[in-house]
Amino acid sequence: MKSLYSRLVIACAILLSVLLTGLGIVLGQFFPLFSENSNLILQRQYWFFLILTLVIAFVLSLLIATRMMIQYARPIDEMTKITSRIAHGDYLARIQTSESEYDNDLAKGINKIASNLQEMSTMQIMEKERLKTLIESMGSGLLMFGRGGTVNLLNEVFKTTFGLSENEVVGKTFKDIGLPIAIENLIEDVFMTEQVRAEQVRIDISDHPSYMSVHGAPVIGRHGNWLGIVVVIHDITELIRLEEVRKDFVANVSHELRTPITSIKGFTETLLDGAMHEPAIMKEFLGIIQKESDRLHLLIDDLLELSGMEREGFSLMYSPVNVKDMIGDAMDVVSRSMERKKMNIVAEIPEGLIIDADADRLMQVMVNLLSNAINYSKEETTVTVAVTHDMNEAVITIRDQGIGIEQSELPRLFERFYRVDRARSRDSGGTGLGLAIVKHLVEIHGGCVEVDSTIGVGTTFCVHLPILHNK
Template identity: 45%
Template sequence: MTKFRTKLLFALITLIIAVLIGLGLLLGQIFKNFYLDTFNSRVQKEARLLASSIEENGTPKDINPNMIQELSDILDVRITIVDKTGKVVHDTEALESLVGPQQKRVIQEIQKNWDVKQKHKKLVTSGKEYRYYWYPLRSANDEMMGLLIMSTEVEAIEKGTQQIWFVLSISLGLALVLIIILGSRITVRYTKPIESATNVAIELAKGNYRARTYEDRLDETSMLSTSINILARNLQEMVNAQDMQQNRLTTLIENMGSALLLIDHNGFVVLTNRTFREFFNLKESQLKKVRYHEVIHYQEVNKLVEEIFMTEERLRKQILLPHKLDRKHYEVYGAPIIGSNDEWKGIVVVFHDITELKKLEQMRKDFVANVSHELKTPITSIKGFSETLLDGAMNDPDTLKSFLDIILMESDRLQSLIQDLLELSKIEKQGFELSIQEAEVAGLIEDVMPILQEKAKSKNISLQTSFDSRGTAEVDSYRLKQVFINLISNAIVYTPKGGTVEITVDENPDNVFVRVKDNGMGISPEELPRIFERFYRVDKARSRNSGGTGLGLAIVKHIMEAHEGNVEVESEVNKGTTFTVTLNKKWSSH
């Protein structure tokens, strides 16, 4: 802005100087002409007055030389009187004998032009420039008696002209200095607000919408500053609102559970969210100026996008896609983006992860199938043996007792299944509460050991306990006993005769750890993720013959989740299985 101010001031000064020079030349010439006209008029009038005086005193020869000399001194001019023959009668600077040939030539030239309207002329005499004025001398009867010639050096006249130029130059110079000072002040006054407004405009262009300019006067520049400030405030409010909306939209898109992909009309990836990038294992730097098929390597998804491009219609499709070591179900929804005037903008594709819904649906199907299967076996047995008894077998005491024993056993099995279902339903019910009290975990294991000893004894299995600590924790004793009974019972069921089941307890400052280890048949890696599902059995024939319902580990898992604890399993086929229960010493939810 300083450059602009300098340029403006320089242009203004140049214009003023040009105007002042032109004005000076014009005024100087006017003053010079006025001075010369005034001088010429004055000398002509003096010559006329002097001629009248000479005419009154007689002929040119009768003129008193002293009077002529006195008039010459008063008027500061050279006076020459010539008779009608051209002879010099009087000359205030030289006698006739001393009049030079140049002076005579001048007199002769004047005599030739004495009757012209112009009564003055500039001639060069003796190397100097003179201005001559003449007036005819006439007698009473209007006869030509001679000429009155008055002359003065042009240099004397030019000295007056130079003084005019000097005064005019000084005046215009002072005026120029004054104008420059005032112009500088006015330029600074009016360019400073413009400079401030320009700086604010530059800051606004850079994105600094908090920049403001000063508003200190009530004039046009103040209106500019006010307008700039109003514009800055409006831009700041608009940008703040836009940033807020952008942040909301970005937060929503980035944190939505579904994967999002936006493709432009040329097939280039425009927008993705974090879920999409995590699923396809991509980084933002990999998504710049790439087409969708370069980042999506699943043929089903690419076919869906191509179909939307061709049909320009919305599509919804369920697709099973591999993800790391797992497979996930996705409901893929794609829709074309059509702008105003039916302008094709691109495609939006959303991937909804429905894996858990599929699992729940499968679990529901499995649950119905398993419950039906588990109920069918004992009911079929009870019905079959009852019909047999009614058909006449009840008359045989031995057969009757044997069948009744079987019916009782199947009834117990049916009761156990229903009891486990009710227990699992109660645990899974919303609002299920534990009765938390401080207890020794080792003591709870000792309480359930007598119940399990008989079962282990029947298979000649050794139950061993090793308590490095008593493991005091805040737990629901009744529910925790259920956990230990189920885990130890499973260990006994899946351990061959003569095997060993070992229960250990240890702790750290925050947790208590209970491990149930057996040397039984073990569980394969493929089956480990499913052992906590309802009705899932590793060895279906053995577990069913043992009277198990397939709900024990599901109950264990839910009880441990209610305790905010954890249950983990490690197993190796034909070598054994270890279940580890982790309990918090302090229950944080009470």
């Protein structure tokens, strides 16, 4: 497409040609006057004058046309090019107003429009990046449907949760994606009613039950027009699990507290009803009351102990601990229980092994593990305590010859109040909190505890502790 500048040049050339032709015609009217009567010199002078006049007129016309084109046509042509670039998205294009012919209100207005468009484009890009970052950094899955009912936006969490790719989702309706039925029904309700809906649903992903909090809401534009819906899916499986743990904990605490309290209350009422006048029965009942009171006291102490360890600000008192001396002290604490069951302890502990630890807390760990080994072992069996170490870690192994534990029970062994054999555990005087305390104390030291067991053979606990404390 020809520019305005080119069109003006052509127009000026045509105009000059017409003017010169007309001028030649006018001057040619005088030519007959000199054709017969004038001499040759006069004719030559006439032709020279005619040609010179035409040349001067052409040059003057050309200068005037050029000046007009430079002053008016070229700036307009340049502005047309700049506005065309701006219209095609090049918001950095500017008219150079430093030259006098471009220093006018039109050029300044075009530059101002380009500057505003550039600023708006930059803000739009920034907002788009912020929105993208916000959507991708969400801990919940997000799915957005347009007015036509097809998906036009989703984030990485949604793709990871449901194992879908962007190509499998974008441009499809919620019926075509393959979402769980409960989520499909919620999305359909939001489309039909244009009202906010929220629901907790249970779905099976990779053969594992998961719980999702699904929130659907219509997207309303600034002027009240309906743009689509947005669905946010948050995985609450861990929250549901923690809620179940809390409920189990409350139920277990209530049960464990009720049992000794019921016994104490029952035997006290029996004594008050007249049994206290029979010394033998009174002595027996008072012994039971004392035993249940001790159990109740021990349970409350363990609960307070565990609660204190989980409280923020709980810390250990680190000091150099001789592992052999610490285990020896723990063995002394449980020695009476071992004597009653005629059991032996075999210790395989290297001399001079020193670790950074809280001596009292580590002693508590060993007493709990040794007590478990004794309580759940048969009489006249052996408990083996072995210690190995390398440059970074010490491993304390406690192996008994007890009744053993089913493999299916091992993952829950360190839960509070979890008992493999409730009747046997209660008879042993345990509270069901000992292993939970052991696990917590070992982990606070920066270590871990492992368990392995075989029914009828025995159980082995391995406590891994760092040699040095990382301050």
